[in-house]
Amino acid sequence: MKFTEEHEWLLLDGDIATVGITAHAAEALGDLVFIELPEVGETVSKDDAIVVIESVKAASDILAPLDGEIVEVNEALVDGPTEVNEDPLGNGWIFKIKVADASDMENMMEEAAYNAFIA
Amino acid sequence: MTDLLKTALTELHQELGAKLVPFAGYEMPVQYPMGVLGEHNHTRTEAGLFDVSHMGQVILRPKNGTLRDAALALETLIPQDVADLEEDRQRYGFFTNDTGGILDDLMFANRGDHLFLVVNAACKEQDIAHMQAHLSDVCELTVITDRALIALQGPKAEAALETLIPGVAAMKFMDVLTASYNGAEFWISRSGYTGEDGYEISLPNSVAEDFTRALLNHEDVAPIGIGARDSLRLEGGLCLYGNDIDETTSPIEAALIWAIQKVRRTDGARAGGFPGAEQILDHITNGAERKRVGLRPDGRAPMRAGTVIFADETTTTPLGTVTSGGFGPTVGGPISMAYLTKSSAAKDTTVFAEVRGKRMPAIVCALPFTPANFKR
Structure with a gap:
């Protein structure tokens, strides 16, 4: 699992990365009440705002962590967005992206580096 | 900090x-x-x-020992019936300004030989100065710390x-x-x-x-x-001072007419006599141009404070603005309060809120969103 400075995690399987937000981000946001997911088939570029999440406190964007194509979204979050708070690294995954260039992930942080980043 | x-x-x-x-x-x-x-x-x-505890607690005690005189003095600053409030009873009210806006909302109680007031934390210094300036001839004011x-x-x-x-x-x-x-x-x-x-x-x-x-x-x-x-x-459909009511909102626009007792309205025994009475009593008689209403967004996206409301998906002239909004856990969906023009404020009217550049429909509804469970 890799981590970004935008508090997202990525788990690569072949050329498909599952993406979610970290436990630290979920904790800081508070209980999620709304999520707007991207369209499956959408081609996105790194740093595009592709997901809107709203917590009890505020609205935030989730940015595409790298270039690629959205191949699956976690529809269960539409009716149950608090899954992101309850299991951010598991059932609270948000979308899967077909990665255009897997070397984009090489500069991302490992867990230990991310933990140091947020400490 | x-x-x-x-x-x-x-x-x-x-x-x-x-x-x-x-x-x-x-x-x-x-x-x-x-x-x-x-x-x-x-x-x-x-x-x-x-x-x-951050809220302000204030006691008003009549200098001559007659509570009714302290009550009548407070009535010069708020459009509520204070003088007839029975002992050991409390009421909701608001300080008004000369243009009929709201300086703060408060609770006041008749506690026998004095009035006990609770005011908002963010307004308490200003409320206390306001009362000192206008009530100190009749009342001894004590700020409870x-x-x-x-x-x-x-x-x-x-x-x-x-x-x-x-x-x-x-x-x-x-x-x-x-x-x-x-x-x-x-x-x-x-x-x-x-x-x-x-x-x-x-x-x-x-x-x-x-x-x-x-x-x-x-x-x-x-x-x-x-x-x-x-x-x-x-x-609960309750106003947050600074969001849903402020110095520019009249109590009638804010749908708080219920909190102005008949005795203080036109033809009442103690009609007027509070700041902005002319404007507020005119709003009671002739209606206001805008009104605070509830909104139920269609869909799950919350419409938060500041969201602008339109009549349809294309017009550029707004009908009004959301003053409080978010997710209602008991309602199980997004809810908002907004000020809308009189013509668009009727229950069940469909309006459109601009959220992140998109016009999203919402339905005007009655307040509160959840029924009050008071012990009457």
């Missing part, structure tokens, strides 16, 4: 694992480990304990408080009671700001922590932060 004020309960909040944030100059708990949604639901189904204020709200509040202070169960909504607990004097009212039954309790700082711990020891009582306080009062 060095300049932030603390309440008598700040250390207890920390011990309970609260996340503290700056709020109206105080360091206040926004949430506890239960989280905002859980705290909201706990208050609706069990009993929630709130520290509202040695007492905490807590609220216990929810369907289990009565049973929980009765175990510590026998007699409170017999109180009705807006009744006021003086009670004693371990020798300390408590000033209790059956009121609150969540839409639930419950109590607001003024108690000496010296016993505040002990008493709060005793309440929290009750299995049904949990501490609740200002995050859930906001979603609870929004579902």
Whole structure:
């Protein structure tokens, strides 16, 4: 699992990365009440705002962590967005992206580096 | 956060694992480990304990000993019936300005030989100066600084408080009671700001922590932060000063006409005589151009404060603006309060809110969003 400075995690399987937000981000946001997911088939570029999440406190964007194509979204979050708070690294995954260039992930942080980043 | 004020309960909040944030100059708990949604639901189904000690507590005592004279003096600043308020009863009111806007909203109680007022934290300095300037000929004004204020709200509040202070169960909504607990004097009212039954309790700082711990020891009582306080009062259709009412909103626009008793309206025995009376009484007679209403967004995206409302998907002239909005846990969806033009404020009107560049439909609805559970 890799981590970004935008508090997202990525788990690569072949050329498909599952993406979610970290436990630290979920904790800081508070209980999620709304999520707007991207369209499956959408081609996105790194740093595009592709997901809107709203917590009890505020609205935030989730940015595409790298270039690629959205191949699956976690529809269960539409009716149950608090899954992101309850299991951010598991059932609270948000979308899967077909990665255009897997070397984009090489500069991302490992867990230990991310933990140091947020400490 | 060095300049932030603390309440008598700040250390207890920390011990309970609260996340503290700056709020109206105080360091206040926004949430506890239960989280905002859980705290909201706990208050609706069990009993929630709130520290509202940041609010201003003020006593107005008549210099001549005649309470009615203090009441009539206060009536020069607020459009409520103070003089006829019975002993041990409380009422909701608001200070108005010369243009008919609202300077602050407040609770006031007749406590026999004096009036007891609770005002908003962010406005209290200004309210106190306002009263000193206009009431000091008739009233001795005392700002209470040695007492905490807590609220216990929810369907289990009565049973929980009765175990510590026998007699409170017999109180009705807006009744006021003086009670004693371990020798300390408590000033209790059956009121609150969540839409639930419950109590607001003024108690000496010296016993505040002990008493709060005793309440929290009750299995049904949990501490609740200002995050859930906001979603609870929004579902209850209750105004947040600074968001839903301010110096530019008349009480009639704000749909608070119910809080102006007939005796202060045109043809009443003590009609007018408060700041902005001409404007406010005209709004009562002729109606206002805009009105505070409830909105139920279609879909799940919350429409928050500042969101602009339009009649359809293309027009450029707005109908109004959202003043409070978010997710209503009990409603199970997004809810907002907005000011809309008179012609668009009728129940069941479909309007469009611009959220992140997209026009999203919403339906105008009656307030509150959740029925009030007061003990009348």
